[in-house]
Amino acid sequence: MRNALHDFQMAVMADPGLQRHLGTCDRPDVFAARARAAADHLGLHLERDGLVPPARAAPIAQSAAWPPLAWLPVRILDTDDGPLVDWAYFGDDPLQDSFFDDAVRRALTRPFNRVFRHVTTLDAFIDNAPSDGAAPVRGLVYHMSRCGSTLVAQMLGALPATVSLSEPGPLDAALRLAMCRADFAGERGGALLRAMVAALGRARNGERQCFIKLDSWHILAFPLIHAALPHVPWVYLFREPVEVLVSQMRMRGYQTVPALVPSGLYDIGDDQPGPEELCARILANHHSAALRALAAPHGLAIDYASLPGALIAAIAPHFDMSLGSADRAALGLASRGDAKAPLDVFVPDHIRKREEASPAVRDAARRNLQALHAELAVAAGRVGKGACTAMSSTSAV
Structure with missing residues (x-):
């Protein structure tokens, strides 16, 4: 069961279309039904309770690449392996809350974001930042x-x-790292801030x-x-x-x-x-x-x-x-x-x-x-x- 779920997670993380199909579900039962049907189509047979969203999801794996445009960074995690950028699936939902962190809390309640996660090492986050995809x-x-x-x-x-970001927590976290850590002093800290701004300002709806x-x-x-x-x-x-x-x-x-x-x-x-x-x-x-x-x-x-x-x-x-x-x-x-x-x-x-x-x-x-x-x-x-x-x-x- 564990291998089937892991394989299904990896398949979904490689398929933006499947992410959209599952990521827009707010009801856990609808999410579970869609996920089981998608897994069956891939030849992966999951038990009925295998996709019950846990109270807190752990990242499935670190990735060097940024996820598709529908994902936004939600925090920087301090781990034994160093800081990690934690992303969540937002789909094409506009950022209309008074504060960015309100949108994060809503996104993290979705079943998809409790089962599927994407994390990026901070160095990879900076070095692999794409040159396009963000609203200026x-x-x-x-x-x-x-x-x-x-x-x-x-x-x-x-x-x-227009993307309007109101006090985004991930940018605050990046700024604190740039101010407080010697390895992010100077241009490296500036590159971190630019990468975070680009990630938060992704043009998910052609902004x-x-x-x-x-x-x-x-x-x-x-x-x-x-x-x-x-x-x-x-x-x-x-x-x-x-x-x-x-x-x-x-x-x-x-x-x-x-x-x-x-x-x-x-x-x-x-x-x-x-x-x-x-x-x-x-x-x-x-x-x-x-x-x-x-x-x-x-x-x-x-x-x-x-x-x-x-x-x-x-x-x-x-x-x-x-x-x-x-x-x-x-x-x-x-x-x-x-x-x-x-x-x-x-x-x-x-x-x-x-x-x-x-x-x-x-x-x-x-x-x-x-x-x-x-x-x-x-x-x-x-x-x-x-x-x-x-x-x-x-x-x-």
Whole structure:
């Protein structure tokens, strides 16, 4: 039985058509029936319970080659044999979730991805990256956190023939390796980032452009990312600091926990600040890095207050996008939903957040962020006051 199942796994992994036939099943019973019929056709007789998806699948074998276009990387595994890129079958499902990792969780619940896996050694992943098959990256979105970045990613993703990646975990993992491991320093780290971007941006449905919303701490790795993708235009989104701190106090992002980001990344002092002060110092690190990065080519600062109109008025031309009437209509429709819950209509919350701000939040914002916010506002002023008039309402992140 074990040999028959193994042989069937290998046959399926070599046949993109069979992968499509099995990979689109959400119901385990339908998957099992299709799989048994396919195995019988191949002369491989599987027992009735031989294809019950296990709770957690183990990769069947390492491969030097990338899988077909319908597969995307979902994580980098740390194993005794070194890092491995773990892929999952997505088929032609569009990436419409607010965050890439939500799409990963859904894909991994499918029976196919519990029985069939593809893993690639990191060196093979880099060295065997194909020269085609990925939508070209047209723009990167950096941000301070809780400042409209999810809205921007959702709006860009509403455009036709577009891949919009929102904080993809595999790219974060690749960036951490490039920053922290000596064997991925320099050009090798840049090659890893380019390979991961190409893998995540695969044109599974003929997409012609890709946009990536990065994680908020990634602005601190700007030199490394910019060296890997030197010609890709980028924006940095920011918001009135008190509003962002109130959001963080409601629910802290992992980026505001120094132990959860690469060691030594934040300059937050040697004391033990309270949560308001700690978050403000971390966000000040983001702003300072953004201001340094804006001295390099291809960058643009965008104030949350100018969204969503700034996407048409400033971000689109900065990303060298030509928008037709249908594109503008799609952007307008996407701008009306709550970015974290696109089926809900967004209700502006900036007044409520300012009213909710505690004295500790206001003091931390004033001392750590006020001056930096003013500098970014001056940089963003080049966009022009008309940017916020193209659409009438902003959407939340």
